[in-house]
Amino acid sequence: MKYFWWILILFLGACESHEPQVLNSAAHFPESVYDLSQLNSKEIELGKKLFFDPILSRDNSISCASCHIPSMAFTHHGHDVSHGIDDLLGKRNTLPLFNLAWYKNFFWDGGVFHLNLTPIAAITNEVEMDETIPNVITKLRKDSEYPKLFKKTYGTDLIIDQEFLGALAQYLASLQSTNSKYDQVIKGKATFTEDEAKGYALFQKNCSSCHQEPTFRSEGFFNTGLPIGYYDDLGRYDVTALEEDKYKFRVPSLRNLSYTKPYMHDGRYKTLERVLQHYRNGMVDYPNLDPAFKNTKLGIDLNDKETEQILLFLNTLNDPSFIDNVQK
Amino acid sequence: MKHSKKPYKLRRMGIVKIHQISLKTTLENTSKRRKTVPIYQNILNKMKKLFFILSVTLFWSCSDNNEPTILDEQNSVLSIEFDPIAGDESLWMGRKYQTKGQDYSVTELKFFVSNIKLTNDKGEAYVLPQDSSYFLINPEKDKFAKFKVPQGNYTHLQFILGVDSLRSTSPLENRTGALSLNPENDAASMYWSWNSGYIFFKMEGESSLAPSGKYRYHIGGFGGYSSPTLNNIKTINIDLKKAGVAQVRKDLKSNIHLFLDVSKVFENVSIKENSTVMMMPFSTVIAKNFENMFTHDHTENFVK
Numbered sequence: 001m002k003y004f005w006w007i008l009i010l011f012l013g014a015c016e017s018h019e020p021q022v023l024n025s026a027a028h029f030p031e032s033v034y035d036l037s038q039l040n041s042k043e044i045e046l047g048k049k050l051f052f053d054p055i056l057s058r059d060n061s062i063s064c065a066s067c068h069i070p071s072m073a074f075t076h077h078g079h080d081v082s083h084g085i086d087d088l089l090g091k092r093n094t095l096p097l098f099n100l101a102w103y104k105n106f107f108w109d110g111g112v113f114h115l116n117l118t119p120i121a122a123i124t125n126e127v128e129m130d131e132t133i134p135n136v137i138t139k140l141r142k143d144s145e146y147p148k149l150f151k152k153t154y155g156t157d158l159i160i161d162q163e164f165l166g167a168l169a170q171y172l173a174s175l176q177s178t179n180s181k182y183d184q185v186i187k188g189k190a191t192f193t194e195d196e197a198k199g200y201a202l203f204q205k206n207c208s209s210c211h212q213e214p215t216f217r218s219e220g221f222f223n224t225g226l227p228i229g230y231y232d233d234l235g236r237y238d239v240t241a242l243e244e245d246k247y248k249f250r251v252p253s254l255r256n257l258s259y260t261k262p263y264m265h266d267g268r269y270k271t272l273e274r275v276l277q278h279y280r281n282g283m284v285d286y287p288n289l290d291p292a293f294k295n296t297k298l299g300i301d302l303n304d305k306e307t308e309q310i311l312l313f314l315n316t317l318n319d320p321s322f323i324d325n326v327q328k
Numbered sequence: 329m330k331h332s333k334k335p336y337k338l339r340r341m342g343i344v345k346i347h348q349i350s351l352k353t354t355l356e357n358t359s360k361r362r363k364t365v366p367i368y369q370n371i372l373n374k375m376k377k378l379f380f381i382l383s384v385t386l387f388w389s390c391s392d393n394n395e396p397t398i399l400d401e402q403n404s405v406l407s408i409e410f411d412p413i414a415g416d417e418s419l420w421m422g423r424k425y426q427t428k429g430q431d432y433s434v435t436e437l438k439f440f441v442s443n444i445k446l447t448n449d450k451g452e453a454y455v456l457p458q459d460s461s462y463f464l465i466n467p468e469k470d471k472f473a474k475f476k477v478p479q480g481n482y483t484h485l486q487f488i489l490g491v492d493s494l495r496s497t498s499p500l501e502n503r504t505g506a507l508s509l510n511p512e513n514d515a516a517s518m519y520w521s522w523n524s525g526y527i528f529f530k531m532e533g534e535s536s537l538a539p540s541g542k543y544r545y546h547i548g549g550f551g552g553y554s555s556p557t558l559n560n561i562k563t564i565n566i567d568l569k570k571a572g573v574a575q576v577r578k579d580l581k582s583n584i585h586l587f588l589d590v591s592k593v594f595e596n597v598s599i600k601e602n603s604t605v606m607m608m609p610f611s612t613v614i615a616k617n618f619e620n621m622f623t624h625d626h627t628e629n630f631v632k
Contacts, residue, residue: 054632061632078585078625080418087472230420267418274416 026178028186029214032101034115034173042153047171050164055143056119056136057085057129064122064168067094070326073259074098074175080267081231084128091231093267095252096260098177098322104219108249108265111239116162116169137164177255177322178214185316186214192316198306199313206300207310209292210251216317221248222290225283225298229266244288255317272314276307402476405581406446406574408485411625412437412467415591421468424534427591430599432543434590436532438466438518440506441473442495443488448480449573462491462506464514467588482574485566485584489618490528492561493550523607525550528560529618531593538603545593546606547614558607560615564622572627581631584624592621 050056054063067082068074074097076082082094092108106112112121122128123136140146140159150159153167182200184190192200203211212218221236228247236245249265257263262270269275283289283298293299302310414425414434424433441463444456454477455461463473495502503509507526509516518527529547549558566586568574574582595617597605605611 059632078587227423230418230423262418270413270416270418 023176023178026176028183029099029102029178033104034101036101036173039170039174043167043170044174046149046153047167047169047174049149050168051171055139056123056131058131059085061085062129064119067122067128068097071259071323072096073177073256073323074326075260078261080262082128084125085130088127090125090127091233092265093262096256097172098175098255099215099253100175101173102215105250108252109236109239110219110221110250115172116165118172119165119168133161133164137161140164175322175326177319179321180255180319181316182313183214183319193312195309195312196316199309199311200316202302202306202310203313206302211254216254217251221245221250223248223286223288224279225286225289225293226264226268226278227282227284229268231266233266235265246288247286248288254314256319256322257314258318259323272311273307276302276310280307401478401578403578404477404479404576405474406477406482406576407472407474407581407583408441408444408487409583409585410441410465410467410471410473410588411585412471412588412590415589419590425591427594430535430537430594432533432535432594432599434531434533436530437468437590438464438514439489439529440464440491440518440526441487441489442491443486444473444475445486446477446480446482446574447484447486449483450480452480454478454480454482458495460505462495464506464518466514472583477576479576479578482576483567483569485568485574485624486563488561488563490548490561491526491550493559496525496550497553520548520607524553529615531590535599535603537599539600540603543599543603544605545614547611549607549611549615558609558611560611562615562618564619566622566624568624568627571624572629574627575629577630580629583628583631585626585628587623587625589621589623592617595620 051064051068054060054066056063062085067076067079067084069077071077074094076094080093081090082092083089095108100106100115103115104113106115106118107121112118120133123131123133137159140150147157147159150163151157154163156163181190181192185192210218210220210222223246226247234246236248236250237243239245257272261272262268263272263275269278279300280302281297281299283293285298289298295301412419412434415427417425419425419434421437422433422435424431426432442461443458444461445453447453456475456477460475465471465473491507495507503515506513507515509519515526518530519525520527525548527546527548529545531545533543534541535543547560549560551557551559551561566584568584574584576582593614596613597617602610605614
């Protein structure tokens with residue numbers, strides 16, 4: 001018995017240190033798609049370094065963080081569409097990066113189905129980073145620091161694609177935003193104001209069939225009656241080539257909206273007020289417009305007061321602690 | 329995107345001050361320093377003094393043009409991005425928007441930006457050499473005015489929307505660059521032949537309220553040459569501190585991203601009553617809206 005505590009300490013010392021895989025604050029979340037028990041600080045640190053390194057682009061000028069800016073919940077502050085290498089413009093709004101471990105597919109059209117594969121899209125896109133994966137790996141192998149870092153993290157002498165993409169995926173999966181006022185309320189640690197509570201009720205009635213709690217998104221692609229935009233973006237159709245998928249886009253998360261403007265797949269609406277105006281009376285009909293919107297009047301029936309309450313509720317989905325943490 | 333936490337020391341030599349520095353004060357300062365600082369600092373001070381005398385001499389020997397001194401190291405690219413929006417939406421050409429009960433689309437949008445001046449956090453101002461401070465911005469083609477500036481943290485941006493009166497009345501050989509009528513430029517589409525002068529701001533589009541279905545706003549007027557006329561030259565001031573100071577560094581780029589809200593053009597304007605506004609008294613109403621058109625959304629710094 002005398003030696004019990006010493007043996008215990010030895011045991012603890014022998015264990016690998018794992019970070020809390022799912023943040024304690026996410027206990028009310030459903031089971032994640034990705035096994036978060038595999039998260040470890042070594043890989044996350046390497047992934048984070050790569051995320052901020054412009055070496056991933058053709059001319060070493062653009063990093064992931066150029067468009068995915070941490071203080072803006074990893075969106076491209078103020079830009080409707082992003083500009084990448086050589087100031088070339090894309091056609092879609094940069095999506096925020098948080099709670100990705102709960103996603104089954106990625107990007108506005110869901111064209112990528114594994115988190116590890118997501119960096120390939122930005123790295124090889126000619127208006128974003130315009131590089132190739134083999135070239136990036138060659139650059140990393142020739143770099144003065146990276147071979148040592150990869151060896152320390154993975155124990156191998158040669159940097160390979162699984163490690164490069166795996167480290168990035170670890171960093172991405174570690175970004176969790178689960179501590180907004182809404183989360184506090186769900187856990188019984190805070191209360192909504194009267195208007196926020198009313199907004200929550202309206203939200204559950206009108207919005208949460210698609211924007212499901214607690215991630216405030218869902219799998220699936222929908223046509224929400226947006227007038228055809230400047231880029232005539234066919235959305236999900238580009239991935240499936242199915243006629244019924246034209247102009248359908250994913251359901252984005254409604255968390256952290258105060259950091260991620262402008263809104264919609266092409267960033268066309270600069271304010272949430274304008275977005276709600278679209279849902280109330282700005283919709284355009286399509287053959288595949290989601291049936292939820294085909295009412296006596298196209299869209300969602302809300303009066304001014306109800307709109308205001310929903311906006312107040314949406315405000316409770318902002319998570320300043322996430323924004324603080326990711327800037328450290 | 330790097331956010332440097334180290335304070336950056338501005339080299340006094342790199343900025344042209346608007347007001348004259350007194351020669352005596354500088355000499356007094358360096359003589360005081362001579363007593364207490366090491367030898368290399370002493371040599372540096374002597375060099376600073378010499379450079380200052382040289383730059384002042386050169387400055388006095390220059391013509392009236394605001395030419396940079398030999399010490400102005402404009403080694404960093406600064407750009408101003410003019411991003412047009414329609415109220416709270418992206419502006420797409422040809423698309424119909426609504427503002428305060430009036431519908432409109434924009435099919436053409438062009439304007440002159442000139443006399444750009446940037447003030448840093450020490451209160452020192454860098455004025456672009458006038459000859460190269462004229463830009464004809466057609467956001468549909470290119471939203472940017474790009475130029476070189478000395479390093480520094482710029483907290484204030486000022487420019488004229490339009491062409492100043494001096495340049496407007498100068499001989500043709502002084503109308504170079506963006507002001508020239510050569511085929512490489514577009515200034516010819518922004519020029520009144522019948523009342524010599526440039527169109528500062530041109531916006532055209534469609535509206536169901538306009539009697540002809542179209543509205544055309546060609547706003548110019550520099551105040552007159554031989555007798556006073558309309559003066560619609562507007563100076564736009566943008567405080568960069570709130571949304572992001574331009575932290576300009578050597579061999580790196582910064583971009584000041586402005587939104588240009590075209591819906592503001594219609595403030596106090598009835599498209600029905602005033603669908604064509606050119607060189608006429610009502611143009612002053614539209615010109616008054618220029619100052620409110622611009623908002624500073626953010627600044628990008630440390631771009632390679």
